[in-house]
Amino acid sequence: MSDKQHTLHSARRLGRLMSRYYLSSRYHSLWGPLLRRPLAWVTSGAPVEILRVFGIHPFYPENYGALCGARRASLALCQAAEARGYSQDLCSYARCHLGSLFSPEHAPLKKLPPPDLLVACNNICGTVLKWYEELARRLRVPLLFIDTPFIAGELEDRAVAYVQEQLRAMVEELSRLTGRRWDAARARRIMGLSNEAVLLWREIRYMGRHRPSPLNAPDLFIHMAPIVVLRGTPQAVHYYRLLLSEVRERVKKGIAAVPGERVRLLWDNIAIWYRLNRFFRFFAERGACFVTDTYTGGWDTEMAVREDPLESLAEAYAGIFLNRSLQFRVRQMVELIRDFAVDGFVMHSNRSCKPYSLVQEEIRRQVVEQTGIPGLVVEADQTDPRAFAEETVLNRAQAFLEALAL
Amino acid sequence: MKKKFFCGVDIGSLTTKVVLLDAKGEMVSRAWARSGYAGKEVAHRLLSGMLEKVGARQEEVTVVATGYGRVTYPADREFSEISCQARAIARLFPAARTVIDIGGQDSKVIRISPQGRVLDFAMNDKCAAGTGRFLEVMAQALEVPVEELGHLAEKSSRPLCISSTCTVFAESEVVSCIARGEPKEDIVAGICAAVAARVLALAERVGLEPEVVFTGGVARNKGVVKAMRERYARALAIPPEPEITAALGAALLAMDLGTERK
Ligand code: SF4
Numbered sequence: 305m306s307d308k309q310h311t312l313h314s315a316r317r318l319g320r321l322m323s324r325y326y327l328s329s330r331y332h333s334l335w336g337p338l339l340r341r342p343l344a345w346v347t348s349g350a351p352v353e354i355l356r357v358f359g360i361h362p363f364y365p366e367n368y369g370a371l372c373g374a375r376r377a378s379l380a381l382c383q384a385a386e387a388r389g390y391s392q393d394l395c396s397y398a399r400c401h402l403g404s405l406f407s408p409e410h411a412p413l414k415k416l417p418p419p420d421l422l423v424a425c426n427n428i429c430g431t432v433l434k435w436y437e438e439l440a441r442r443l444r445v446p447l448l449f450i451d452t453p454f455i456a457g458e459l460e461d462r463a464v465a466y467v468q469e470q471l472r473a474m475v476e477e478l479s480r481l482t483g484r485r486w487d488a489a490r491a492r493r494i495m496g497l498s499n500e501a502v503l504l505w506r507e508i509r510y511m512g513r514h515r516p517s518p519l520n521a522p523d524l525f526i527h528m529a530p531i532v533v534l535r536g537t538p539q540a541v542h543y544y545r546l547l548l549s550e551v552r553e554r555v556k557k558g559i560a561a562v563p564g565e566r567v568r569l570l571w572d573n574i575a576i577w578y579r580l581n582r583f584f585r586f587f588a589e590r591g592a593c594f595v596t597d598t599y600t601g602g603w604d605t606e607m608a609v610r611e612d613p614l615e616s617l618a619e620a621y622a623g624i625f626l627n628r629s630l631q632f633r634v635r636q637m638v639e640l641i642r643d644f645a646v647d648g649f650v651m652h653s654n655r656s657c658k659p660y661s662l663v664q665e666e667i668r669r670q671v672v673e674q675t676g677i678p679g680l681v682v683e684a685d686q687t688d689p690r691a692f693a694e695e696t697v698l699n700r701a702q703a704f705l706e707a708l709a710l
Numbered sequence: 711m712k713k714k715f716f717c718g719v720d721i722g723s724l725t726t727k728v729v730l731l732d733a734k735g736e737m738v739s740r741a742w743a744r745s746g747y748a749g750k751e752v753a754h755r756l757l758s759g760m761l762e763k764v765g766a767r768q769e770e771v772t773v774v775a776t777g778y779g780r781v782t783y784p785a786d787r788e789f790s791e792i793s794c795q796a797r798a799i800a801r802l803f804p805a806a807r808t809v810i811d812i813g814g815q816d817s818k819v820i821r822i823s824p825q826g827r828v829l830d831f832a833m834n835d836k837c838a839a840g841t842g843r844f845l846e847v848m849a850q851a852l853e854v855p856v857e858e859l860g861h862l863a864e865k866s867s868r869p870l871c872i873s874s875t876c877t878v879f880a881e882s883e884v885v886s887c888i889a890r891g892e893p894k895e896d897i898v899a900g901i902c903a904a905v906a907a908r909v910l911a912l913a914e915r916v917g918l919e920p921e922v923v924f925t926g927g928v929a930r931n932k933g934v935v936k937a938m939r940e941r942y943a944r945a946l947a948i949p950p951e952p953e954i955t956a957a958l959g960a961a962l963l964a965m966d967l968g969t970e971r972k
Binding site for chain 1: 778
């Protein structure tokens with residue numbers, strides 16, 4: 305089974321698109337201040353549409369962390385951060401990113417484009433607060449922080465109002481920093497572009513419902529990059545249109561991501577970036593395809609259109625799945641299992657990402673109870689290879705696949 | 711050619727086990743030895759010895775390999791220990807629903823269906839705490855042979871509490887117990903209790919449905935068995951040779967392969 309069969313042609317286009325994105329980040333860090341188009345380092349769950357209204361270019365340290373993992377630079381960078389006293393228990397995206405500041409010689413892209421400001425939102429985790437505070441102290445740049453209360457049940461109006469109020473304050477602050485005015489019509493246009501890309505991404509993900517599936521989890525992990533870093537731009541929309549047509553074509557021709565697909569699986573949590581292909585190949589060689597996952601689906605919910613764009617944004621960004629209850633996540637998995645006709649699921653207990661991983665054992669129990677399909681937990685880390693014992697993990701994976709087949 | 715014998719080879723991290731069955735599925739021979747550096751050679755030697763004794767040739771045997779070294783062995787097929795354990799226990803204890811296995815560097819809990827299918831399983835994380843290796847390290851610190859641990863623990867009337875889960879930390883905890891002059895048997899009983907507590911916590915992830923069978927080399931350790939029985943009040947069945955169940959399961963799976971082919 306050659307790797308060629310798996311790779312979507314769009315992967316090359318994606319490579320070019322991402323290179324252009326990184327180049328433009330560099331460009332902004334050089335000329336941004338002059339053109340009043342500053343560069344911001346932002347968390348993946350920050351309301352980027354607001355920044356775009358002000359012509360601010362977002363750069364994503366988390367996406368950069370994933371890149372460090374995929375390029376196998378993460379170990380050296382984590383160690384560089386640890387040598388400065390950062391704990392090994394800190395999220396490895398944070399350690400990679402901080403490490404790249406201390407040891408740019410080990411860092412992909414060498415020296416990162418420095419930020420003019422930082423924007424963080426704790427809808428994904430509490431780690432980002434401390435991580436970004438640390439950046440603000442070290443780099444002496446302003447930090448804008450959005451606090452989203454954890455949603456134990458339904459998203460309540462007062463939570464939305466609380467976040468909306470902070471967004472309003474952020475708008476004022478950005479207006480002051482850039483000297484530009486808030487333009488609600490422009491905000492709506494940008495949010496429209498976000499929604500368009502989000503809907504395309506969702507449709508692409510849904511293609512995995514076909515049997516055989518045209519997509520395997522590594523495809524989703526690789527092709528999610530634009531929905532994160534280029535959300536709210538025409539480039540993202542354009543890219544996903546092309547990707548969707550390629551995936552549709554695959555379905556039409558009956559091309560499987562995993563030739564001879566026998567087992568359909570669901571993946572939970574972030575990828576194991578430094579082993580992405582090798583890890584999933586182990587499953588593919590045994591006819592198992594990860595037809596869907598919970599992670600890349602984090603970017604497939606569209607924003608409702610409200611009178612005040614800030615209200616829509618508050619609602620959307622407070623409601624993301626990592627900020628939600630255990631019950632919400634159980635329900636989400638049960639629905640995916642049903643919609644994608646999944647035979648079993650694999651949960652990556654990811655040492656880095658506590659909000660994602662700590663509740664997994666209980667989620668697993670409930671999902672197994674409700675669906676009757678088996679679930680496996682494997683321990684690893686998204687980017688720190690020291691937390692991954694390949695032999696042990698693959699041993700379990702084999703036992704799991706045997707149990708599914710016997 | 712019709713196979714006359716079915717062999718299970720379990721190359722574990724500490725010991726290699728080989729089980730040979732005849733065409734009727736009766737056990738004709740079993741043996742084990744330390745895996746050492748080359749478990750594959752050890753397995754080969756054990757199997758050759760057995761075949762010589764029964765007067766059979768290699769070609770007359772279907773071999774299934776399992777355990778950490780399974781991919782290195784030129785077998786007809788390889789299966790994970792989980793599948794092998796389930797297969798063996800379904801045969802030895804038809805009423806068993808849960809298997810607790812503590813081997814050299816793994817501890818695992820497997821839930822099986824009445825048909826012997828694996829329903830669910832949990833394994834220790836990559837740390838060796840609560841496994842055979844853990845007991846070996848502790849035995850070394852106490853300067854007693856690992857086989858003696860069980861007898862020593864039985865003598866204890868006041869087991870100490872070893873609270874560290876990490877093998878390295880637990881070892882220093884033991885060393886400081888020795889320094890304090892604590893009786894050896896109480897330290898050993900504490901170590902055994904720590905192993906039992908850890909594997910039972912693991913078992914909670916999949917549920918401990920009776921009947922429960924305890925397998926693996928550590929099931930020979932009376933101290934651990936006692937501690938398990940104290941914590942888990944229900945019956946705990948132990949096969950007469952608890953270290954060879956995975957190899958037996960591999961041999962049974964080898965027989966299944968034969969019947970599949972027909
Ligand atoms: S802890 Fe999880 S959500 Fe937070 S930055 Fe790390 S990977 Fe992302």
